[in-house]
Amino acid sequence: MELQGHERCVSRVPIFSHLEMDELEEVFQRINHQNMKKGEYLFMAGDRSSSLFVIHKGKVRIYRLNDNGEEQLIRVLTHSDFTGELSLFSADEESKSYAEVLEDAEVCGINREDIYGLMQKYPDISIKIIESFAERLNDSESLTTNISLLNSREKLIEYIRTHTENDKLILNMTKKNLASYLSMQPETLTRTFKKLENEGVIKKINNKTYDILK
Amino acid sequence: MELQGHERCVSRVPIFSHLEMDELEEVFQRINHQNMKKGEYLFMAGDRSSSLFVIHKGKVRIYRLNDNGEEQLIRVLTHSDFTGELSLFSADEESKSYAEVLEDAEVCGINREDIYGLMQKYPDISIKIIESFAERLNDSESLTTNISLLNSREKLIEYIRTHTENDKLILNMTKKNLASYLSMQPETLTRTFKKLENEGVIKKINNKTYDILK
DNA sequence: TTGTATTCTTGACCCCGGTCAATTTCTATA
DNA sequence: TATAGAAATTGACCGGGGTCAAGAATACAA
Numbered sequence: 001m002e003l004q005g006h007e008r009c010v011s012r013v014p015i016f017s018h019l020e021m022d023e024l025e026e027v028f029q030r031i032n033h034q035n036m037k038k039g040e041y042l043f044m045a046g047d048r049s050s051s052l053f054v055i056h057k058g059k060v061r062i063y064r065l066n067d068n069g070e071e072q073l074i075r076v077l078t079h080s081d082f083t084g085e086l087s088l089f090s091a092d093e094e095s096k097s098y099a100e101v102l103e104d105a106e107v108c109g110i111n112r113e114d115i116y117g118l119m120q121k122y123p124d125i126s127i128k129i130i131e132s133f134a135e136r137l138n139d140s141e142s143l144t145t146n147i148s149l150l151n152s153r154e155k156l157i158e159y160i161r162t163h164t165e166n167d168k169l170i171l172n173m174t175k176k177n178l179a180s181y182l183s184m185q186p187e188t189l190t191r192t193f194k195k196l197e198n199e200g201v202i203k204k205i206n207n208k209t210y211d212i213l214k
Numbered sequence: 215m216e217l218q219g220h221e222r223c224v225s226r227v228p229i230f231s232h233l234e235m236d237e238l239e240e241v242f243q244r245i246n247h248q249n250m251k252k253g254e255y256l257f258m259a260g261d262r263s264s265s266l267f268v269i270h271k272g273k274v275r276i277y278r279l280n281d282n283g284e285e286q287l288i289r290v291l292t293h294s295d296f297t298g299e300l301s302l303f304s305a306d307e308e309s310k311s312y313a314e315v316l317e318d319a320e321v322c323g324i325n326r327e328d329i330y331g332l333m334q335k336y337p338d339i340s341i342k343i344i345e346s347f348a349e350r351l352n353d354s355e356s357l358t359t360n361i362s363l364l365n366s367r368e369k370l371i372e373y374i375r376t377h378t379e380n381d382k383l384i385l386n387m388t389k390k391n392l393a394s395y396l397s398m399q400p401e402t403l404t405r406t407f408k409k410l411e412n413e414g415v416i417k418k419i420n421n422k423t424y425d426i427l428k
Numbered sequence: 429t430t431g432t433a434t435t436c437t438t439g440a441c442c443c444c445g446g447t448c449a450a451t452t453t454c455t456a457t458a
Numbered sequence: 459t460a461t462a463g464a465a466a467t468t469g470a471c472c473g474g475g476g477t478c479a480a481g482a483a484t485a486c487a488a
């Protein structure tokens with residue numbers, strides 16, 4: 001069987017990737033596929049959305065607002081990430097976060113009844129979801145610890161440490177969003193980057209790329 | 215069948231509570247039961263613990279440390295809460311958090327192989343775990359948003375709002391721990407409590423109890 | 429009950445990072 | 459490639475909350 005179109009959307013996602021062909025086929029039949037434009041929202045706070053969304057292509061940012069309307073970036077989704085789970089799996093809960101498309105995206109959705117049915121039938125799917133959740137929870141709790149206990153210099157250092165590959169830091173979001181993620185002001189982030197540059201720790205290549213020197 | 219001893223430890227936990235008697239019996243056989251004294255640790259950062267722990271009685275606090283040795287309280291577990299999942303479900307990950315017994319506790323443990331076996335056999339168990347994770351993730355992300363975007367007054371107000379019952383706030387942890395949870399200094403927490411008291415928002419009954427006036 | 433250790437409270441000091449404002453640079457779309 | 463709007467940068471100001479210190483209240487073990 002040759003996979004094509006939206007089928008690929010799912011077969012490469014860790015949640016489903018271990019399934020046999022005929023099992024995958026069963027998943028495909030329950031998928032709805034949609035193209036979304038930059039600026040559109042998969043869901044917003046207050047929605048009782050009942051779909052699990054798998055990002056096949058593009059970029060989506062998840063954020064929350066506090067009572068004053070200030071944003072906290074939760075994460076940025078790219079290929080094979082999924083979301084929508086919080087309101088999907090919490091009994092009768094409405095979403096507390098926003099999912100905004102940052103770059104034109106292809107998104108696959110599976111609705112509540114179908115995903116529950118699949119989990120019942122294929123326990124491995126649940127296990128994959130659990131493992132993915134465990135990792136997310138880990139990240140989330142690390143983020144909590146970091147943004148609350150570190151000063152802005154330490155936050156940025158920690159972010160660089162965990163996102164550097166081959167001595168290069170390539171940002172997959174704007175500095176404005178990174179500032180929100182690290183819970184500081186864009187001005188502070190700029191100043192902290194500059195401070196590290198003056199100390200010879202990093203070297204700016206362009207707005208999205210830094211060399212990590214030591 | 216009459217449930218007794220450590221069997222009750224599990225039958226009331228949401229993860230397993232929906233199982234039939236004979237299915238429960240199968241879970242019981244895989245449980246190991248232990249009594250723990252205040253000050254002991256279920257696990258510590260660095261452990262490759264491979265058990266899911268269910269708290270039957272007592273109180274356990276989960277916290278993390280940053281590089282400077284400062285604590286961030288993640289949550290306090292009481293009856294029917296479970297933990298240990300992060301290192302259990304993350305492939306080859308070691309724990310990043312500490313689980314310290316605050317009040318003498320009875321804890322049931324299920325090891326990695328057994329819980330995976332149970333999840334394979336009874337998909338409902340996985341689904342319950344997923345639902346529980348979703349809620350935890352929700353709480354964790356809310357905590358992130360709150361501690362990062364609110365000032366100390368707003369943090370405390372938010373905590374009071376979500377923990378008041380019958381116009382009474384009863385703290386289930388010390389103020390030192392509450393301060394850690396809300397990510398502020400104990401001194402700041404004291405001052406903020408006092409501020410709210412002066413404004414007539416709350417009234418201190420004793421160190422663990424406040425009347426909520428408006 | 430007593431003694432000791434921890435927690436809690438209060439005061440004084442001051443620094444990190446938030447806020448406001450003004451340019452400059454970047455990016456997207458016509 | 460021109461142009462508008464957003465993002466990034468830089469400077470000046472200042473206040474919330476961290477830190478240190480010292481005393482009061484509470485909890486716990488003997």
